[in-house]
Amino acid sequence: MAVLTAPTNEILRLQEDLKRALKKPVEKRHWGMVIDMRKCTGCHSCTVACIAENKLPPGVVYRPVIDQEKGIYPHVGRSFLPRPCQHCGDAPCVRACPVGASYKRPDGIVGLDYDKCVGCRYCIAACPYGARTFDFGEYYTAATPALQDYEKLSSFEYGKKRPRDGKSSPVGNVRKCTFCLHRLDAGMLPACVTTCIGHATYFGDLNDPNSLVAELAARPNATVLKPEMGTKPSVYYLI
Amino acid sequence: MKSLPKLILGLGVILGLYGFWSFTSQGHTGLGYTSYVPWGLWVVFYTSLVGMSVGAFLVTFLAYGLGISTMKPAARVAPVISLVSLFAGLLFIVLDLGHWERVFNLLFSLNPRSPMAYLGWLYLLYTLLLLFLLGALRGGKEDSLTRLALAGLVISFFVALGEGSLFSVLRARIYWNNGLTLLRYLAGAYMAGVALTLLLASSWKGLQDSLRPLSRLSLGLVLISFFLELIDLGVAFNSGNAHELEAHRMVLFGSGAWLFWLIQLGLGVVLAAALLWNGQKTGRTGTLGLAASAVLLGYLAAKFNLVLPGQQTSLLPGLVEAFSHPKLVLSYAPTSAEVLVVIGLLSLAGLATIYLTEIFTTPGSTSAVKGRVQA
Numbered sequence A: 001m002a003v004l005t006a007p008t009n010e011i012l013r014l015q016e017d018l019k020r021a022l023k024k025p026v027e028k029r030h031w032g033m034v035i036d037m038r039k040c041t042g043c044h045s046c047t048v049a050c051i052a053e054n055k056l057p058p059g060v061v062y063r064p065v066i067d068q069e070k071g072i073y074p075h076v077g078r079s080f081l082p083r084p085c086q087h088c089g090d091a092p093c094v095r096a097c098p099v100g101a102s103y104k105r106p107d108g109i110v111g112l113d114y115d116k117c118v119g120c121r122y123c124i125a126a127c128p129y130g131a132r133t134f135d136f137g138e139y140y141t142a143a144t145p146a147l148q149d150y151e152k153l154s155s156f157e158y159g160k161k162r163p164r165d166g167k168s169s170p171v172g173n174v175r176k177c178t179f180c181l182h183r184l185d186a187g188m189l190p191a192c193v194t195t196c197i198g199h200a201t202y203f204g205d206l207n208d209p210n211s212l213v214a215e216l217a218a219r220p221n222a223t224v225l226k227p228e229m230g231t232k233p234s235v236y237y238l239i
Numbered sequence B: 001m002k003s004l005p006k007l008i009l010g011l012g013v014i015l016g017l018y019g020f021w022s023f024t025s026q027g028h029t030g031l032g033y034t035s036y037v038p039w040g041l042w043v044v045f046y047t048s049l050v051g052m053s054v055g056a057f058l059v060t061f062l063a064y065g066l067g068i069s070t071m072k073p074a075a076r077v078a079p080v081i082s083l084v085s086l087f088a089g090l091l092f093i094v095l096d097l098g099h100w101e102r103v104f105n106l107l108f109s110l111n112p113r114s115p116m117a118y119l120g121w122l123y124l125l126y127t128l129l130l131l132f133l134l135g136a137l138r139g140g141k142e143d144s145l146t147r148l149a150l151a152g153l154v155i156s157f158f159v160a161l162g163e164g165s166l167f168s169v170l171r172a173r174i175y176w177n178n179g180l181t182l183l184r185y186l187a188g189a190y191m192a193g194v195a196l197t198l199l200l201a202s203s204w205k206g207l208q209d210s211l212r213p214l215s216r217l218s219l220g221l222v223l224i225s226f227f228l229e230l231i232d233l234g235v236a237f238n239s240g241n242a243h244e245l246e247a248h249r250m251v252l253f254g255s256g257a258w259l260f261w262l263i264q265l266g267l268g269v270v271l272a273a274a275l276l277w278n279g280q281k282t283g284r285t286g287t288l289g290l291a292a293s294a295v296l297l298g299y300l301a302a303k304f305n306l307v308l309p310g311q312q313t314s315l316l317p318g319l320v321e322a323f324s325h326p327k328l329v330l331s332y333a334p335t336s337a338e339v340l341v342v343i344g345l346l347s348l349a350g351l352a353t354i355y356l357t358e359i360f361t362t363p364g365s366t367s368a369v370k371g372r373v374q375a
Helices: A002-022 A045-054 A092-096 A122-126 A181-185 A191-195 A212-217 B003-030 B041-065 B069-075 B078-096 B115-139 B142-168 B179-202 B208-239 B242-253 B257-282 B285-307 B336-361 B367-374
Strands: A031-036 A065-072 A075-082 A102-104 A110-112 A201-205 A235-238
Touching: A002 A191, A002 A201, A002 A212, A031 A212, A045 A191, A092 A102, A092 A122, A191 A201, A201 A212, A212 A235, B003 B336, B041 B069, B041 B078, B041 B142, B041 B179, B041 B208, B041 B285, B041 B336, B069 B078, B069 B179, B069 B208, B078 B115, B078 B179, B078 B336, B115 B142, B115 B336, B142 B179, B179 B208, B179 B285, B208 B242, B208 B257, B208 B285, B242 B257, B257 B285
Parallel strands: A031 A235
Antiparallel strands: A031 A201, A065 A075, A102 A110
């Protein structure tokens, strides 16, 4: 039974870590994520949960899972790399945005002001991880006799209700993973963390030495994507 | 000028209006760019036209800033070319914005760390300068022209520097991220602006005195531009950087290699240089007009080969395959709406250039300046 309860306890610990972090002033936290690639099964449930949580339209994806095959038969291997926004410490997208719509929050999250964004897509060109996508204003049921009501439901990103009407923001904007900021504000873990069937995704305050993410991110097998870019990502991978 | 070119350009404008209607009815889904290739045909033309605007200003500077008298006939229309090219380029980028109604954020809500943030004010400053310069030209105020030409050289240089920086500072895009990109942009801009002035001068009565110096200048700039391209290729192929090599291989040997070999190199360098060499000796307007057209086509091809391949290499292996959607691919093909809007805006720019050139070359319009030129 110990094998079955251990992962559950990890989620509970993450939840406790989150509660503790939320009691701190925002500038004292540093939200971070650790993804254990050895545990990821490539089920894409995080991708789907993210789409459902953020009501993402066609063509907008915050957390694709990259399927990697290595080696030559018979010595082959396969691994999966979920790729959310890396919430870089020195974010090239924040630097590139001409109008300051992309910004860095004191808690480390890279946010985007939909009402300021002009849709120039310079931040997409600047991101080394391809973590930003453009909202072209598409609907899943556009080619059907009637647009379904669920497609017009409000997204709660950044804690603001935004019904989808086909023209106003975030249509015409660049979009990206927010670490489910609206859920964090409500004391909940990001959707990709709670939905992960392999318990491969961890989330918490990297500034808290007692948090599970801080412990995991300090392990020798923890790495970041493209370290040569010097972007100081807040997402770590256990390999 | 005869009415046939105006008629053709008028038809082009109508086609453009149809393209614009098609674009507004479909929105950005009707454009060919994707989330992984976020800049397409309109950005190519935006950056090309702004470059031409800056390049044409070189002629204005040589005539009024340095007082080279043989450049003065062409310098009567060079500011017109600068102004029209700049406006056309800016129209392309405004249309390309996801929220064009927020375009003034680019002036009043600036992020000082972004090179793009400075461009809005530089464009405004440059536009005002060009308007003052055209006013001074119309009023024949030679002293003002000299001062404006000197100030304009600096401002236009910074415009070009800002444009080139948009690409060269992006460390995520190895293909762009080097100082040579900036130099190539500057050289290409001056080459194209001078060629556009040469094209107009070769087809307009009263401007032919400037043909020979313009053709020599154009030839020099074509060779400098080509030299910088060669250096860039040499550096890339010796760097061993896989991402950079992938983009360069795409340009040289990919499905669009004809654009490099036939248009950029064949027309834009080999044929253009041969025609310019011949034309600067004979002074034939037809030869020089063809040469200028070849330079411009080569320049546009070079801009395609700068803007698109820089985006068409995968940032993370397997990312494109990770999630399937037509807007999450690395391929890019312009849609009919994009092409028609390009035809329309270029035709509109052509018409504006013709009408403004007529105004600025009409006898008496710039009497004082012309008087000094003839003297």
